[in-house]
Amino acid sequence: MINTTYVLKCAINGKAVAIPVPASKRMSDILRDDLLLTGTKVSCEIGRCGACMVLLDGKPVNSCLLMAYQAAGREVTTIEGISAGEDLHPVQQAMLEEGGLQCGYCTAGMVVTLTALWEINPAPTRAEAEQALCGNICRCTGYEGIFRAVERCGLSIKREG
Numbered sequence: 001m002i003n004t005t006y007v008l009k010c011a012i013n014g015k016a017v018a019i020p021v022p023a024s025k026r027m028s029d030i031l032r033d034d035l036l037l038t039g040t041k042v043s044c045e046i047g048r049c050g051a052c053m054v055l056l057d058g059k060p061v062n063s064c065l066l067m068a069y070q071a072a073g074r075e076v077t078t079i080e081g082i083s084a085g086e087d088l089h090p091v092q093q094a095m096l097e098e099g100g101l102q103c104g105y106c107t108a109g110m111v112v113t114l115t116a117l118w119e120i121n122p123a124p125t126r127a128e129a130e131q132a133l134c135g136n137i138c139r140c141t142g143y144e145g146i147f148r149a150v151e152r153c154g155l156s157i158k159r160e161g
Contacts, residue, residue: 010071012037013081021068028052028063031078039079039108050136053109054078060116062135079108082115091115094152099145106138110146114153123154 004023011017012035021030031037031054040063041051047062054063055077056070063076082089088096091114101107110133117124117132124132129150138146 006069008068008072010073011075013077014075023067023069025068026064027054027066027068027071027076030068031063031076037078037080041105041108043105048135048137049106050109050113050133051106053112053136055112055116058116058119060113060135077112079112082111089115090153091118091149094149095146098148098152100149102138102140102145106136106140110136110138114146114150117150118153124150126150 005020006023007018008021008030009016009018012031017035019030019034021034028040028042031040032042040054042064043049043051045064047065050062052063053060054066055061055075056066057074058077083092089111091111095101095107095111095114100110113132113136114129117129121128126147129147133143133146
């Protein structure tokens with residue numbers, strides 16, 4: 001039998017990680033099962049819903065489609081790594097204040113995606129937010145609370161500047 005396990009070395013939420021994993025294991029499974037970072041949700045398992053979204057070197061990717069070897073030597077940021085300590089990230093705070101959380105299952109992926117957008121464009125238009133969120137599906141009541149949160153983030157930045 002061929003041993004296909006190797007040691008994955010990468011950074012997760014700013015911390016160096018070296019963990020033995022089968023080469024065929026998905027990042028979403030490593031995060032949830034091996035590292036107990038259960039904020040990343042798994043839903044469709046085919047990269048269509050965005051519930052498992054993480055940042056790979058700052059860009060949103062579906063962790064259910066990310067194989068372990070693809071993360072080698074790279075930085076992975078999960079929902080647990082978005083905020084700085086006890087303080088919520090501005091996107092998280094806006095989602096909380098504007099009712100963007102709904103049932104919460106899609107929330108982690110939405111926050112991860114919007115954080116990536118916010119990092120490059122802290123005051124996006126609604127069209128830019130819609131484009132960024134095209135890979136995230138909410139099955140609850142809709143996206144209005146989420147878009148209000150995007151607008152709140154933009155307005156907060158404008159008031160501060």
